[in-house]
Amino acid sequence: MNTEQVLDVFRQCGALLENGHFILSSGLRSPTFLQKAKVFQYPDKAEILCKALAEKVKESDVGPVDIIISPAVGGIIPGYETARHMQVPSLFVEREKGEFALRRGFEFEKGARILMVEDIVSTGLSSRECIDCIKALGGNVVAAACIVDRSAGEADVGVPLISLAQYKVPAYQVDAIPPQMRDIPAIKPGSRGLQ
């Protein structure tokens, strides 16, 4: 699948939100938001995207993968569906007092070859936090994968990043928001910092 085909799936699901004012997980502001939850509500769409992502990983030089681990909330469905097509278990980390932790009795062997699967990468901050958590538990993170890389290859997550689509969209510091965005009430769709 190429980027345009991936974005078409988002458009078909009403998930490519434009001309708004979104507060991203990183705190940056953007007029564009990929509301992945509206795509992943449809199992057939999740399957199309994640099967293609699994194939891209298998065709890469990453080598064998033992386990997929994803950061909650957004990473859970693509992590699971990608794992289904790679025939490996799917675990997730979730925030405990703001920090990612492996809970629910999930465990893996030290040195396990782990693929970190995200939904969207913007700055790469959430991916790095997830990878740090896995490494602290002894996992060998061999690569990261995501459905859409909004940095179009610029984000450094510390391991090779395989993205199904690369879609560069603007994001601004709060004191540098362009005039046309300033009058639009800001919305924060993600779960980081949710009380």
Ligand SMILES: O=P(O)(O)OC[C@H]1O[C@H](OP(=O)(O)OP(=O)(O)O)[C@H](O)[C@@H]1O
């Ligand atoms: O590369 P970054 O700058 O970290 O941005 C991308 C992250 O933002 C979203 O998560 P968010 O924290 O908004 O919560 P969610 O997973 O509940 O959507 C998305 O799921 C990624 O995890």
Ligand SMILES: O=C(O)c1cc(=O)[nH]c(=O)[nH]1
């Ligand atoms: O950076 C983010 O928080 C982000 C951007 C985006 O387009 N979609 C999303 O779910 N999160």
Ligand SMILES: [Mg+2]
């Ligand atoms: Mg997330």
